[in-house]
Amino acid sequence: MPLYTSISRTRHLVSPFHSSCRSAIRSFSATPLAMTNPPAASSSSSSSSSSRKPVLTRDTINPAVLEVEYAVRGELALKADKYHQLLTSPLAPGQAANDLPFDKVVTANIGNPQQKGLDQVPITFWRQVISLLEYPDLFKNHLDIIRQIYPEDAIERAKEMHEEIGSTGAYTHSKGILGIRKRVAKFIEERDGYPADPESIYLTAGASAGVSSILNIALQKGDGCLIPIPQYPLYTATLAFVSAVPLPYYLQEIEGWSMSHKVLIESIKQAKKAGTPVKALVIINPGNPTGACLSEEAIREVVQLCYDERILLLADEVYQSNIFDHEGKPFISFKKVLRSMPEEVANSVELVSFHSISKGMSGECGRRGGYFECVNISDEVMEQIYKMASVNLCPPVSGQIGVDLLVHPPKPGQPSYPLYEQETSLTLNNLRERSQYMFEKFNSLPGMTCQPADGAMYLFPQIDMPPKAVEAAKKQGKEPDVMYALELLDATGICAVAGSGFGQEDGTYHLRVTALCPGVEDYVSKIEKFHHDFIAKYT
Numbered sequence: 001m002p003l004y005t006s007i008s009r010t011r012h013l014v015s016p017f018h019s020s021c022r023s024a025i026r027s028f029s030a031t032p033l034a035m036t037n038p039p040a041a042s043s044s045s046s047s048s049s050s051s052r053k054p055v056l057t058r059d060t061i062n063p064a065v066l067e068v069e070y071a072v073r074g075e076l077a078l079k080a081d082k083y084h085q086l087l088t089s090p091l092a093p094g095q096a097a098n099d100l101p102f103d104k105v106v107t108a109n110i111g112n113p114q115q116k117g118l119d120q121v122p123i124t125f126w127r128q129v130i131s132l133l134e135y136p137d138l139f140k141n142h143l144d145i146i147r148q149i150y151p152e153d154a155i156e157r158a159k160e161m162h163e164e165i166g167s168t169g170a171y172t173h174s175k176g177i178l179g180i181r182k183r184v185a186k187f188i189e190e191r192d193g194y195p196a197d198p199e200s201i202y203l204t205a206g207a208s209a210g211v212s213s214i215l216n217i218a219l220q221k222g223d224g225c226l227i228p229i230p231q232y233p234l235y236t237a238t239l240a241f242v243s244a245v246p247l248p249y250y251l252q253e254i255e256g257w258s259m260s261h262k263v264l265i266e267s268i269k270q271a272k273k274a275g276t277p278v279k280a281l282v283i284i285n286p287g288n289p290t291g292a293c294l295s296e297e298a299i300r301e302v303v304q305l306c307y308d309e310r311i312l313l314l315a316d317e318v319y320q321s322n323i324f325d326h327e328g329k330p331f332i333s334f335k336k337v338l339r340s341m342p343e344e345v346a347n348s349v350e351l352v353s354f355h356s357i358s359k360g361m362s363g364e365c366g367r368r369g370g371y372f373e374c375v376n377i378s379d380e381v382m383e384q385i386y387k388m389a390s391v392n393l394c395p396p397v398s399g400q401i402g403v404d405l406l407v408h409p410p411k412p413g414q415p416s417y418p419l420y421e422q423e424t425s426l427t428l429n430n431l432r433e434r435s436q437y438m439f440e441k442f443n444s445l446p447g448m449t450c451q452p453a454d455g456a457m458y459l460f461p462q463i464d465m466p467p468k469a470v471e472a473a474k475k476q477g478k479e480p481d482v483m484y485a486l487e488l489l490d491a492t493g494i495c496a497v498a499g500s501g502f503g504q505e506d507g508t509y510h511l512r513v514t515a516l517c518p519g520v521e522d523y524v525s526k527i528e529k530f531h532h533d534f535i536a537k538y539t
Helices: 003-014 021-031 042-051 073-090 124-134 136-141 152-165 177-193 206-218 232-243 261-273 296-310 334-340 381-389 398-405 417-441 467-476 480-491 520-537
Strands: 201-204 223-228 247-251 278-284 312-316 351-356 369-376 511-514
Touching: 073 480, 124 136, 124 152, 124 398, 124 417, 136 152, 152 398, 177 201, 177 334, 177 369, 177 398, 201 206, 201 398, 206 278, 206 312, 206 351, 206 369, 206 381, 223 232, 223 261, 223 334, 232 247, 247 261, 261 278, 261 296, 278 296, 296 312, 296 334, 312 334, 334 351, 334 369, 369 398, 417 520, 467 480, 480 511, 480 520
Parallel strands: 223 247, 223 278, 278 312, 312 351
Antiparallel strands: 201 369, 351 369
């Protein structure tokens, strides 16, 4: 059952000792439990349990769950995990070594910068502050020792946050710690030049939790939500769960995955023709999986469209720090453009924007931290957003601390700044260089074309699939790019994601790969060899 339909049913449970609950408890307490069916002997119990029908089956669970697909962690990822277990499990006595044609699995299917095998290391300042907050006794009773290890600004930051937070094991406000929300507001104001209200900012368990929460609250069954194709599968998965209607608008691959205003308008026109109310529009900027970065003009057109058509605008901006050419195509937030437009537009278009600590230079995916900011959302809806946040109690405190470190990094002149600048610059430069190298190599392969990425951490090359490969995939009951990705995994240990998991124009086939893998020359050379073999096999 979607969350928005269950609020009224759970409302009474939130208020402790509601009268109906108390009467039920009294009734239950007054009735003795009769042992009408005493436990049977173990043998008969075993026989009975084997014939008992399970409560949960595919037919009895929420049917919306069956409609959810999430390609990033689907069939390919499961198979890659099995290969990893084979390669890392100790051999039993007499067991022969596996005969896999590779000695390691490369997980290029997800943007997980700090996973084992990649070389993005945690930012030192982050881990210093976090470690002190996890064990504040270090700066309370062992300050002389700590000063030999940690710089003074890291110690001071930990002290300040400890005063504000207390124990990291305690609940916080459901919106997140107020002091951190104030610093997020300051970050947004410095980025955009327009004020932000801490009370309109919610800290979340990663951007994904924020996206899911807003979609669950905003959309009713049958509502239409415009999503880019290709898109991050979180959106189609969540829309399926809330029984909303995904309305695709196709990005223009030949023009560097740009967004076409005409295509957007046509998608809205077709939805209206079908009787589907267009409630929301999702923009991912910079793009995932495309890496494309929107121009200010394109953003302005989107905002105006949302004003004209009365559409909620959802801006997924989690890759805003992953921009390779800040001068040529800088990141510009939707909030900044919205606030710069005529007053009637600036004060009426409803916008929710999302950010995360999982990407950028931090790469702290497992810490689960992020935030969303609501702009021009009515007070009555903001009350419902707060209520739903309250049901979840609070976002992870460790993730909230990560958000604070994201928006409030060391400043020039502070002891930690030189190392912070060195570490973050190295991460961005590595991404830029790998992305450019992969782009050039993919375009040199027969039957493969690839658009350059302006940012993010992926490339999305197109594969000109031979007809025999298409036919072979059809016989297997698979999409051709899924077959390609599975064969790539079998041959090289590289786990990528088929483009069909993100959406693509009919008759085209793609592969999403990350630019995170170290040793990019070896990584790409394996893909090159496989691709040549694949083309030869099916030509």
